[in-house]
Amino acid sequence: MFPSSLPEPRTPDPMAAPPLRWGILGTGWIAARFAASLLAHTRQQVYAVGSRSLATAESFVGALEGPVGLEREPAAYGSYAALVADPAVDVVYVATPHHLHHEHARLALEAGKPVVVEKPMGLDADQCRELAGLAADRGLFLMEALWTLFLPKFDVVRQLLESGALGTVRTVLADLGEHFEPDHRILRADLSGGPMYDLGTYPVALATWVLGEPAEVAAVGTVAPADLSPSRVDAQTAIVLRTASGGVAALHTSLLGTSPTAAAIVGSQATLTFDGPFYQPGGFTLATHDGRVLRYDEPRIGHAGLHWEAAEAARRISAGDTESPLRPLADTIATMRVMDLVAARLAR
Ligand SMILES: NC(=O)c1ccc[n+]([C@@H]2O[C@H](COP(=O)([O-])OP(=O)(O)OC[C@H]3O[C@@H](n4cnc5c(N)ncnc54)[C@H](OP(=O)(O)O)[C@@H]3O)[C@@H](O)[C@H]2O)c1
Numbered sequence: 030m031f032p033s034s035l036p037e038p039r040t041p042d043p044m045a046a047p048p049l050r051w052g053i054l055g056t057g058w059i060a061a062r063f064a065a066s067l068l069a070h071t072r073q074q075v076y077a078v079g080s081r082s083l084a085t086a087e088s089f090v091g092a093l094e095g096p097v098g099l100e101r102e103p104a105a106y107g108s109y110a111a112l113v114a115d116p117a118v119d120v121v122y123v124a125t126p127h128h129l130h131h132e133h134a135r136l137a138l139e140a141g142k143p144v145v146v147e148k149p150m151g152l153d154a155d156q157c158r159e160l161a162g163l164a165a166d167r168g169l170f171l172m173e174a175l176w177t178l179f180l181p182k183f184d185v186v187r188q189l190l191e192s193g194a195l196g197t198v199r200t201v202l203a204d205l206g207e208h209f210e211p212d213h214r215i216l217r218a219d220l221s222g223g224p225m226y227d228l229g230t231y232p233v234a235l236a237t238w239v240l241g242e243p244a245e246v247a248a249v250g251t252v253a254p255a256d257l258s259p260s261r262v263d264a265q266t267a268i269v270l271r272t273a274s275g276g277v278a279a280l281h282t283s284l285l286g287t288s289p290t291a292a293a294i295v296g297s298q299a300t301l302t303f304d305g306p307f308y309q310p311g312g313f314t315l316a317t318h319d320g321r322v323l324r325y326d327e328p329r330i331g332h333a334g335l336h337w338e339a340a341e342a343a344r345r346i347s348a349g350d351t352e353s354p355l356r357p358l359a360d361t362i363a364t365m366r367v368m369d370l371v372a373a374r375l376a377r
Pocket of ligand 1: 176
């Protein structure tokens with residue numbers, strides 16, 4: 030039934046999440062944004078930073094702008110092993126390139142730390158399953174940092190889907206293409222470049238979250254020109270998924286330029302159309318086929334919204350949980366299974 034108004038997000042106040050002492054593993058683009066968001070919008074503490082180079086870790090620590098009054102100054106370590114060995118660290122955030130997520134999440138879990146690892150959790154479903162098994166064996170929390178699903182916007186979408194407000198949902202459309210400068214890691218094959226692991230996670234995760242795992246996966250793609258990517262990573266990929274119950278998702282991801290980055294969930298009674306970029310904080314419109322319209326808006330704060338995932342991890346770890354119901358490990362593995370099939374379809 031179409032609602033008269035949209036539900037409120039049930040997302041708890043991030044400031045209320047129990048403060049944990051975070052160790053940040055890797056000091057690149059996302060690590061800086063994660064730390065800044067966490068320090069500005071939660072009571073979480075950046076307690077230690079690990080880098081391949083001590084000077085880089087020190088410079089990252091020096092640039093932190095956060096609450097004072099920690100029990101000690103944030104520690105800077107010149108190796109990831111030293112970071113995960115710090116007994117004061119409650120949880121490790123892994124922010125290295127894709128091909129190192131498995132190794133570094135494993136390093137932290139083996140050191141007895143709960144882990145939040147950037148997406149994708151591994152390079153294939155087997156790596157994700159192995160990490161999930163290790164975390165389960167040790168009774169440790171493990172979560173893929175798919176920040177989208179922790180945004181208040183997505184809790185409103187979650188409630189609309191659960192209540193049946195859209196009717197029967199059989200279609201998901203999602204697109205994510207961005208422009209990258211020539212020195213970006215996404216253009217390097219040795220860093221597992223190409224759009225799929227980076228941007229493609231979002232459309233595939235949206236489709237599998239809404240429709241479930243597909244029975245059929247089709248994909249076509251092109252290879253980046255040598256002047257853009259000397260190691261010739263994939264340039265763009267179009268994916269079609271079909272589920273056993275008749276759901277279809279049409280997805281696209283590209284590193285060749287900025288696309289509309291929009292998405293839609295189409296139901297028999299109503300269509301939910303996300304503003305682009307659909308995976309970031311922002312708005313959406315819910316419209317019925319006969320013209321009734323509801324609008325959701327939240328501040329478009331971009332990556333300053335990374336703190337929602339950190340607050341969720343802090344709540345779960347403090348409660349003794351080993352995963353988050355907002356991004357269960359089974360869903361991470363399901364997304365990765367689809368990405369494995371896409372990779373097989375594109376194999377050159
Ligand atoms: N949630 C999001 O919106 C979002 C956005 C961007 C990226 N990400 C994810 O975050 C991960 C990191 O992306 P990023 O854009 O932050 O990358 P980046 O700027 O290149 O940073 C990666 C960091 O990993 C460390 N590293 C370890 N081994 C490396 C190697 N062989 N080559 C390069 N760096 C190495 C480096 O830190 P040290 O030098 O300190 O060791 C480097 O600064 C990716 O997996 C990506 O999918 C997520």
